[in-house]
Amino acid sequence: MLSAKTALVTGSTSGIGLGIAIALAQHGARVMLNGFGDVEGALAQVRRFDPKTLHDGADMSRPEQIEAMIRRCEAELGGCDILVNNAGIQHVAPIPEFPVERWDAILAINLSSAFHAMRAALPGMQRRNWGRIVNVASVHGLVASTNKSAYVAAKHGIVGLTKVAALENATTGITVNAICPGWVLTPLVQKQVDARAAAEHVDNDQAKRELLAEKQPSLQFTTPEQLAALVVFLCSPGADNIRGAAINVDGGWIAQ
Numbered sequence: 001m002l003s004a005k006t007a008l009v010t011g012s013t014s015g016i017g018l019g020i021a022i023a024l025a026q027h028g029a030r031v032m033l034n035g036f037g038d039v040e041g042a043l044a045q046v047r048r049f050d051p052k053t054l055h056d057g058a059d060m061s062r063p064e065q066i067e068a069m070i071r072r073c074e075a076e077l078g079g080c081d082i083l084v085n086n087a088g089i090q091h092v093a094p095i096p097e098f099p100v101e102r103w104d105a106i107l108a109i110n111l112s113s114a115f116h117a118m119r120a121a122l123p124g125m126q127r128r129n130w131g132r133i134v135n136v137a138s139v140h141g142l143v144a145s146t147n148k149s150a151y152v153a154a155k156h157g158i159v160g161l162t163k164v165a166a167l168e169n170a171t172t173g174i175t176v177n178a179i180c181p182g183w184v185l186t187p188l189v190q191k192q193v194d195a196r197a198a199a200e201h202v203d204n205d206q207a208k209r210e211l212l213a214e215k216q217p218s219l220q221f222t223t224p225e226q227l228a229a230l231v232v233f234l235c236s237p238g239a240d241n242i243r244g245a246a247i248n249v250d251g252g253w254i255a256q
């Protein structure tokens, strides 16, 4: 379905981004990965479907590196038709104790990076009159939780940014949407499970059950595969007129 398309997924060496990159490659897209950590492991997983998958190590807190990555994607893959802005980090603390450096990093990586990537990728999409931008926001783009000031601010920001970009391209073949997962069991959330287990002197499974019970009525984690299936759908012709949406995949979290 996506065999003539090229895709860049930021933060795709782990978790949700890796799941999305695998699914896009499975559906025929040429893929560029980005992110830190186990780059070789991630490349091996995606190369099962796109043997020529590339990786770019751009730091998503650095605008000039983001622009260079988009240019490289265009030069080496032949374009950047699908842009998934997924890279993200978390820090949990009440506002008076929130480190300024963490605030700045979360705003840069979870919000500003999407602006810089879209700014660089949109002209090419506009020339080809086709593009798909999917911003991985969160339920925290729609509702708040305590102790997550920077994350909630960044995710609300990216939902707003998604709407602006969708409207600016509304008469074109470029759609821009946000997806808003609830809890997904990735390294980002495992840290929060570990913190809960330590604070409450419970085991890992009990901490996971409590985390889910607090917010996610299905009591099931959303999976990277479920989110990836949604991204593939958003890249399909059936989604041509879905524009500026923020789609929650959250086991009922924000229905409450």
Ligand code: NAD
Pocket (backbone or CB within 6 Å): 010, 011, 012, 013, 014, 015, 016, 017, 034, 035, 036, 037, 058, 059, 060, 061, 086, 087, 088, 089, 109, 110, 136, 137, 138, 139, 180, 181, 182, 183, 184, 185, 186, 187, 188, 189
């Ligand atoms: P993860 O920690 O498994 O993956 C994060 C990815 O981002 C990794 O590939 C990491 O290398 C990359 N990354 C981090 N900082 C970077 C930087 N400066 N430059 C380039 N890459 C960087 O986390 P995840 O849970 O898969 O999160 C992915 C996205 O999904 C994030 O935007 C997160 O906010 C969002 N999200 C996650 C959940 C959840 O429950 N896990 C829920 C809602 C939204």
